[in-house]
Structure formats: C-alpha cells, structure tokens
Amino acid sequence: MVDALFLVPLAVILSAAALIAFLWSLADGQYEDLAGAAERVLHEDRERPASDREL
Amino acid sequence: MSLILDRTGSSAERARDLPFFSRRHTGPGSGLRAELVVPSMHCGACMRRVEKALHALPGVTAARANLSTKRVIVEWSDREVTPAMIETLDRIGFPAHAAELPDRQHDADLKALLRALAVAAFASSNIMLLSFAVWFGADPSTRQYFHLLSGLIALPTVLYSGQVFYRSAWAALRHGRTNMDVPISIGVTLTFGLSLWETALHGRHAYFDAAVSLIFFLLIGRTLDHMMRARARSAVSGIARLASPSATVIETDGRRSDLPLGKVMPGMKLAVAAGQRVPVDACVIEGTSDVDCALVSGESTPIAVSAGQQLQAGVLNLGAPLVLLALRPSSQSFLAEMTRMMEAAESGRGLYRRIADRASALYAPVVHAAAALTLVGWLAIGSDLHQALTTAIAVLIITCPCALGLAVPMVQVVAAGRLFRSGILIKDGSGLERLAEIDTVVFDKTGTLTTGMPELLLYEKGTQDHEANLPLAAGIAAHSNHPYSRAIAASCPRPLAVATECVTEQAGYGLEALIDGAIFRLGRPGWAAPAHAAGSDASVILSRNAEPLESFHFRDRLRPGAEQAIEDLKARGLSVEMLSGDRKSAVADLAARLGIVYHAEATPANKVQRLEELKREGHRVLMVGDGLNDAAALASAHVSMAPASASDVGRTAADLIFLQESLAAIPLAHRIAIRSAQLIRQNFALSIAYNLVAVPVAVGGFLTPLLAAIAMSSSSIIVVLNALRLALTAQPEK
Structure with missing residues (x-):
C-alpha cells in the first residue's frame, strides 16, 4: 500500500510526460511530412539547423 | 495514379496565376507566401532539387517542400516582380502550379482532434491499469485510493476530450435535431457522474474506465473520418485549375496588364491568347479563331468565331489570339450565374440525413426509455433510490453507442482508402x-463519355486516293495544334514529311502548304474548296489548287472503358441515360453506339429540370459530368461524380472525383459503395445483437465495471474487424 502511494503517481507522471512530449511534437509540426522527414535525414547537407525551420 | 496535368496551360500561363494565390504573411521580414503543387516530386533527391532551385532565385527567402503532400511553401521578399518560380521548376523537370494556401481551419480541427485523442489515450491507459487491480480484488482502502486517482485523471479528460461530442450534441439539440453525439454525451456524463457519486460513498463500482475508453474509441473513429476528408480535399485542390483567376487587359495606350477577374469591367479590351480561356462574357472585336465550348455548353465540335460574335466566360480559344470587349463584369458572367444555380440546387439536397444520425434517432429513445423503465421497475419492486439509479445508469453505460459510433466511420474510412488506391476521391x-442508393445514372456527353477530342472517322480501306491523301494531310496537319489537325496527324502512322517553311496557318480557316508549286489547303470546306463547298457535309477538306482531294469526317472519341462501364452499370440493374448540351445529331450517334437513352441540346437549366423530374418519379440519380453547364445538375443530383479534367465548378459540385481516364471508375465506385452499405448494416446488426445480450444483464443489476469494459471493447473490436473485411475482400474482385 505504501509503495503504491508513490509508485502509482510516479507511473502517472511518467505517462503524462509522454503525453506532453507528443502534444509538443504535434504542435511543432513533426507529423506534417512523414515521408519527407525520412528522406531529409539522408539529404540534409547544412551544418546548422536551417533558418526556415519555422515554415 | 497520376494526376491529369496535360490540360493545364503553358508555364507562362500557370505563372500568371501565382500572384493571385500568394498571401502576405506576418512574421520576421514580412513578405509574400504561396503554395506550389509539384506532383512529380517523388523522393528526397527531388525534394532537395526543388528546394535548391527555388532558394537560388533572387528574392526567395524560404522554400520548404512537403513530400507527403507534394507541395512547396515558398516565401519571397516583397518587391515588384514575383520570382520566376514556376518557370524555374519547369526547366528542371518539375511542372508545378499554384494552389490555394491550405485551409487553416481544417488543419486546426485535425490537430484539436489529435490532441483530444492523445489525452484520451493517456487517461484510458492509466485508468485501465488502475482498474485491473480493482477488478481482481483490492482491499477497500486501495480500491478507494485507486478510484480517487482514476477520478482525478478522468475529470480533465472528460472535460477536454469529451468536448468534441458535447459541442456537436449541443449544436444538434439547439436546432431541434438529435444525432449520434446526443446519446454519447448523455452516456459519458452520467457514467462519470455515477462513478464520482460511488467514489464519494466509498462504493464498490466506479466506471471511470468505461467513460474514458468510450471517448477514446469514438475519437479514433472521428479522427480517421476527418483525415479521410482532409486527404481527399488536398488531392482535389492539387489538380490544376482550368480557369485562370486573372485576365490580360489592353489599356487605351496599348499597354497590357494582368488584372484580377473581379476588377475587369464592361468596356475593357481583353487579349486572349491561343490556349487560354475567355475570362468574362465578351464580344470579339479583332481576330478570327476557333473556340472550344465543351466545358461551357457541352458542344463537342470547335466553333469558328470572328469579329462581332459573343463568347461566354470559360470558352477555350484554340486558334489565333483574339481581342475581346468585355460585356459583363465577372460577377454577372456565365460562370458566376452557373455558380449561383449550383448553390440553389445544392440547398435542395441539404435534407439528406446520414445513416448514423438516422440510426441514432431510433436508437436513443429506445435506450433512454429502457433506462427509465429500469429505474421505475426497481423502485416498484421496493429497492432504494440509490440501487434503482445505479442500475438505470448501468443500462445507459452498457448501451452507450460505442460500437454504433464506430460502425459507420470505420467502414467509410476503409472504403475511402480502397477508392483512393483506385484513383477515386x-x-x-x-x-x-x-x-x-442510386438506381439511375445520368451521363453528360462531352468530356465525360467522350474525351472532348475528335477522332478521324476512317473510310473503308483500299480506295486508292485515300491511301495517297491521308499521309499528305497528316504531314500538313502535324504543323498545327488544332484538335482536328491533331486527330488527322494521329490517325496516320507514316505521314509525308512536309517542311515547316512550306506551311502557313490561317487562324480560323485551316492550313495552307506550298508543295512543288501547287497550293494545298487543309481546312474548312468553304475556304479550302470554295466552289465545291455547298454540297459537302465534311468538317475538313484537303484540296489541291482549290480542287477537293479528300474530305474528312470526325466523331467524338469515347473515353476508354466507356462501353464496358455502361454495360456493367446496366448489368447491375441501373438505368443509364445521357443528358447533353451538344447538337442532336452528335448526341444521337453516340447514344446509338452505346445503346442508351438521350436528351440533346439541354441547357444547364434543362439538365436540372430533367434531374428534378427523375427525382419526382422516385429515382435516385448519380450524375456524371464535367462542364460548367453540368455544375448545377451535379449539385442537384442525389450524388455526383466528375473526372479530374472537369471545370473547377464541376469539381467543387461533385461528391466523387475520378483521376483516371477510364470510366471503369464508376462501376467500381458503385460496387464499393454497395459493399460498404452492406458492411454498415452488418455492423448495426452486430451492435444490436450485442445490446440484446448485454441489456438484460444490466437491467437485472448484474453489471460490474469489468463486464462493462469487456463488453464495450469486444463489441468495438468486432465492428472494426468487420469493417476491415472490405479491404480484404476487395482484392480478388479485380
């Protein structure tokens, strides 16, 4: 019982972190071009992140 | 699957559209932004080439390609000239055209649904884990702790993710209607309320998991449905536009400038080059040419025009440049009139109610009555109010239309995916x-049953003259882009080589070639052989020094698969007819070839009338058409289909669009529709059967949270699996 008192909230907090990570990635537009993102890894030739990321 | 792009204009013409699609965007270094559709972008390397080529242009500040949607968003700094983006892409082999910027509202809706779905997934997985401990025996203090924790997670979820259903239910109730979301909202709210009450009383049974997983399952269906429509919409707007949103105006000092259509006023002089469409209703003041009215009136043969003749907006100029005098502003042009007729016709169709809503109109009263009867029944046999209320709510929980909510969207999403793979949106x-539901199919002729391109009617082989004359005609015709010339050139595999410098094109009349001192003319009978024109019914004559050598007749070329498609539809028990704006002779000929009933020389209003007539006789009509003149008919029919080559208005009006040339798409779509209607009915039957088993358990007061969870998930999974059969069984059908 004592274990459950902190283990269960811990589990909830961890999954909430996953939820927040998903919501962030959704808002960041990471699901807009799944095919393109996979290809971009191979072709991206810039040293720094591109300046047009916010598009 | 390829989008039909061959009917779009030259790169210059597409580039002309660009400024009208670009929007000023806010943010750092505010400039202009536009979206280009690049259908031939297939891999990462293509994407890089497109982005690099656009980046290299002066003024372009950003170019970001999206490989999934085959679009590029380009931003450029604000200056006088728009960068030559479309020309540049054409040069490196990626034909592109400008498109409307994406529908922000729709994107935002999808994101909101995904957020709601993510929250519901988080909550239901956590609550389900906690519930497992409770179902399989936990001591009262642990149970109470888990119930409290579940309630804490469920409260924000019901408030946030449940909004989707509450909003829709409220919108329906406010208009005095019900839909599927009304029983869903009531079910979720009562389940949650009962569980809170039980928790407060330290009770044994709390149904937080049922409330949250119900929202989760239903949101999956809702999100898939939304994504299906988003995909179709982006594919539709990805097809190139046929009508240009701008016009070239010749000002009094002779300068030419491009004006948006809205600013073209009567009395202005307009220049329309070959291959362009007439922007507003206008009258010819200079030049002679041939025009193609196929999209406007359904007439298949090109019409010769000269000074003084009136042209309707949307007519395609085939021959030489024309100077026109605008007669009406764009808002009163033929095109705008068609749009208004279409809207009027569409409002008559708003009466259709979705199957799911019809089902819920029957379902909700039955379920709510059952719950009320349970309450009264338990009170009557002398139990206390708490017992009676929990049992009544248990009935609502078990009947909450989880499977019913998924029954329709799942099937439709799978069917739409099947159609999409076959090139039907x-x-x-x-x-x-x-x-x-249809029992009648009405076809337009030009552009729908036929390709809108003429084909040469060949004579019996063997006549000596014919053998000699056709290669000569084809050699001359190869120098022109007129539909008749192309048909002649296409019908002869080995044309005679005729040097370009020998041939001159007389716009509106034909071609003249000087070969070995003799003048050969290929063109309109009255011009090629004036002395012999009177008795001739030929469309085109080849003459030598004004003496006719050969006459050519043409007919509409059938769309591939037209004959089989019509046979197939007839074999499926549908009656087929043709409704065309073309001349009677042309329509009758085609109708005889296909063996169908026809109505010729129909105006747009006639077409709507005919459809109304069929509706009054109790028929449900599928209208297949492409032109501006069909738009109103498409909107008023029970359901409508258009080819991708249709006019913009036609595409907007149609419910389904097929991207391939072949008409085989129509029987295929019908087959899939019938199959999905069957599966939807099966799914309803499954849900009802499940209720018949589960409701007595709940009414008897034997429902536990464990039973509720098992019943709810298993019925949903069965319904989803049943829907997936559509994807499986469709394969061998090919």
Missing part, C-alpha cells in the same frame, strides 16, 4: 452512403 462519407 470521395469528399465525405455521406457521398458513399448516397452512392449505394
């Missing part, structure tokens, strides 16, 4: 429901 699920 469907705008929303209701189109599929309506398509399954």
Whole structure:
C-alpha cells in the first residue's frame, strides 16, 4: 500500500510526460511530412539547423 | 495514379496565376507566401532539387517542400516582380502550379482532434491499469485510493476530450435535431457522474474506465473520418485549375496588364491568347479563331468565331489570339450565374440525413426509455433510490453507442482508402452512403463519355486516293495544334514529311502548304474548296489548287472503358441515360453506339429540370459530368461524380472525383459503395445483437465495471474487424 502511494503517481507522471512530449511534437509540426522527414535525414547537407525551420 | 496535368496551360500561363494565390504573411521580414503543387516530386533527391532551385532565385527567402503532400511553401521578399518560380521548376523537370494556401481551419480541427485523442489515450491507459487491480480484488482502502486517482485523471479528460461530442450534441439539440453525439454525451456524463457519486460513498463500482475508453474509441473513429476528408480535399485542390483567376487587359495606350477577374469591367479590351480561356462574357472585336465550348455548353465540335460574335466566360480559344470587349463584369458572367444555380440546387439536397444520425434517432429513445423503465421497475419492486439509479445508469453505460459510433466511420474510412488506391476521391462519407442508393445514372456527353477530342472517322480501306491523301494531310496537319489537325496527324502512322517553311496557318480557316508549286489547303470546306463547298457535309477538306482531294469526317472519341462501364452499370440493374448540351445529331450517334437513352441540346437549366423530374418519379440519380453547364445538375443530383479534367465548378459540385481516364471508375465506385452499405448494416446488426445480450444483464443489476469494459471493447473490436473485411475482400474482385 505504501509503495503504491508513490509508485502509482510516479507511473502517472511518467505517462503524462509522454503525453506532453507528443502534444509538443504535434504542435511543432513533426507529423506534417512523414515521408519527407525520412528522406531529409539522408539529404540534409547544412551544418546548422536551417533558418526556415519555422515554415 | 497520376494526376491529369496535360490540360493545364503553358508555364507562362500557370505563372500568371501565382500572384493571385500568394498571401502576405506576418512574421520576421514580412513578405509574400504561396503554395506550389509539384506532383512529380517523388523522393528526397527531388525534394532537395526543388528546394535548391527555388532558394537560388533572387528574392526567395524560404522554400520548404512537403513530400507527403507534394507541395512547396515558398516565401519571397516583397518587391515588384514575383520570382520566376514556376518557370524555374519547369526547366528542371518539375511542372508545378499554384494552389490555394491550405485551409487553416481544417488543419486546426485535425490537430484539436489529435490532441483530444492523445489525452484520451493517456487517461484510458492509466485508468485501465488502475482498474485491473480493482477488478481482481483490492482491499477497500486501495480500491478507494485507486478510484480517487482514476477520478482525478478522468475529470480533465472528460472535460477536454469529451468536448468534441458535447459541442456537436449541443449544436444538434439547439436546432431541434438529435444525432449520434446526443446519446454519447448523455452516456459519458452520467457514467462519470455515477462513478464520482460511488467514489464519494466509498462504493464498490466506479466506471471511470468505461467513460474514458468510450471517448477514446469514438475519437479514433472521428479522427480517421476527418483525415479521410482532409486527404481527399488536398488531392482535389492539387489538380490544376482550368480557369485562370486573372485576365490580360489592353489599356487605351496599348499597354497590357494582368488584372484580377473581379476588377475587369464592361468596356475593357481583353487579349486572349491561343490556349487560354475567355475570362468574362465578351464580344470579339479583332481576330478570327476557333473556340472550344465543351466545358461551357457541352458542344463537342470547335466553333469558328470572328469579329462581332459573343463568347461566354470559360470558352477555350484554340486558334489565333483574339481581342475581346468585355460585356459583363465577372460577377454577372456565365460562370458566376452557373455558380449561383449550383448553390440553389445544392440547398435542395441539404435534407439528406446520414445513416448514423438516422440510426441514432431510433436508437436513443429506445435506450433512454429502457433506462427509465429500469429505474421505475426497481423502485416498484421496493429497492432504494440509490440501487434503482445505479442500475438505470448501468443500462445507459452498457448501451452507450460505442460500437454504433464506430460502425459507420470505420467502414467509410476503409472504403475511402480502397477508392483512393483506385484513383477515386470521395469528399465525405455521406457521398458513399448516397452512392449505394442510386438506381439511375445520368451521363453528360462531352468530356465525360467522350474525351472532348475528335477522332478521324476512317473510310473503308483500299480506295486508292485515300491511301495517297491521308499521309499528305497528316504531314500538313502535324504543323498545327488544332484538335482536328491533331486527330488527322494521329490517325496516320507514316505521314509525308512536309517542311515547316512550306506551311502557313490561317487562324480560323485551316492550313495552307506550298508543295512543288501547287497550293494545298487543309481546312474548312468553304475556304479550302470554295466552289465545291455547298454540297459537302465534311468538317475538313484537303484540296489541291482549290480542287477537293479528300474530305474528312470526325466523331467524338469515347473515353476508354466507356462501353464496358455502361454495360456493367446496366448489368447491375441501373438505368443509364445521357443528358447533353451538344447538337442532336452528335448526341444521337453516340447514344446509338452505346445503346442508351438521350436528351440533346439541354441547357444547364434543362439538365436540372430533367434531374428534378427523375427525382419526382422516385429515382435516385448519380450524375456524371464535367462542364460548367453540368455544375448545377451535379449539385442537384442525389450524388455526383466528375473526372479530374472537369471545370473547377464541376469539381467543387461533385461528391466523387475520378483521376483516371477510364470510366471503369464508376462501376467500381458503385460496387464499393454497395459493399460498404452492406458492411454498415452488418455492423448495426452486430451492435444490436450485442445490446440484446448485454441489456438484460444490466437491467437485472448484474453489471460490474469489468463486464462493462469487456463488453464495450469486444463489441468495438468486432465492428472494426468487420469493417476491415472490405479491404480484404476487395482484392480478388479485380
């Protein structure tokens, strides 16, 4: 019982972190071009992140 | 699957559209932004080439390609000239055209649904884990702790993710209607309320997991439905536009400038080059040419025009440049009139109610009555109010239309995916429901049953003259882009080589070639052989020094698969007819070839009338058409289909669009619609059967949270699996 008192909230907090990570990635537009993102890894030739990321 | 792009204009013409699609965007270094559709972008390397080529242009500040949607968003700094983006892409082999910027509202809706779905997934997985401990025996203090924790997670979820259903239910109730979301909202709210009450009383049974997983399952269906429509919409707007949103105006000092259509006023002089469409209703003041009225009136043969003749907006200029005098502003042009007629016709169709809503109109009263009877019954046999209320709510929980909510969207999403792979886009699920109900198919002729391109009617082989004359005609015709010339050139595999410098094109008349001192003319009879024109019914004559050598007749070329498609539709028990704006002779000929009933020389209003007439006789009609003149008919029919080559208005009006040339798409779509209607009915039957088993358990007061969870998930999974059968069984059908 004592274990459950902190283990269960811990589990909830961890999954909430996953939820927040998903919501962030959704808002960041990471699901807009799944095919393109996979290809971009191979072709991206810039040293720094591109300046047009916010598009 | 390829989008039909061959009917779009030259790169210059597409580039002309660009400024009208670009929007000023806010943010750092505010400039202009536009979206280009690049259908031939297939891999990462293409994407890089497109982005690099655009980046290299002066003024372009950003170019970001999206490989999934085959679009590029380009931003450029604000200056006088628009960068030559479309020309540049053409040069490196990626034909592109400008498109409307994406529909922000729709994107935002999808994101909101995904957020709600993520929250519901988080909550239901956590609550389900906690519930497991409770179901399989936990001591009262642990149970109470888990119930409290579940309630804490469920409260924000019901408030946030449940909004989707509450909003829709409220919107329906406010208009005095019910839909599927009304029983869902009531069910979720009462389940949650009962569980809170039980928790407060330290009770044994709390149904937080049922409330949250119900929202989760239903949101999956809702999100898939939304994504299906988004995909169709982006594919539809990805097809190149046929009508240009701008016009070239010749000002008094002779300068030419491009004006948006809205600013073209009567009395202005307009220049329309060959291959362009007439922007507003206008009258010819200079030049002679041939025009193609196929999209406007359905007439298949090109018409010769000269000074003084009136042209309707949307007519395609085939021959030489024309100077026109605008007669009406764009808002009163033929095109705008068609749009208004279409809207009027569409409002008559708003009466259709989705299957799911019809089902819930029957379902909700029955379920709510059962719950009320349970309450009264338990009170009557002398139990206390708490016992009676929990049992009544348990009935609502077990009957909450989880499977029913998934029954329709799952089938429709799978069907739309099937159609999409066969090159058919469907705008929303209701189109599929309506398509399954049809008993009559009405076809437009030009551009729908036929390709809108003439083909040469060949004579019996063997005549000596014919053998000699056709290669000569084809050699001359190869120098022109007129539809008749192309038909002649295409019908002869080995044309005679005729040097370019020998041939001159007389716009509106034909071609003249000087070969070995003799003048050969290929063109209109009255011009090629004036002395012999009177008795001739030929469309084109080849003459030598004004003496006719050969006459050519043409007919509309059938779309591939037209004959089989019509046979197939007839074999499926549908009656087929043709409704055309073309001349009677042309229509009768084609109708005889296909063996169908026809109505010729129909104006747009006649077409709508004919459809109304069929509706009054109790028929449900599928209208297949492409032109501006069909738009109103497309909107007023029970359900409608258009080819991708249709006019913009036609594409907007149609429920389904087929991207391939072949008409085989129509029987295929009908088959899938019928099949999905069957599966939807099966799913309803499954849900009802499940209720018949589960309701007595709940009414008897034997429902536990464990039973509720098992019943709810298993019925949903069965319904989803049943829907997936559509994807499986469709394969061997090919």
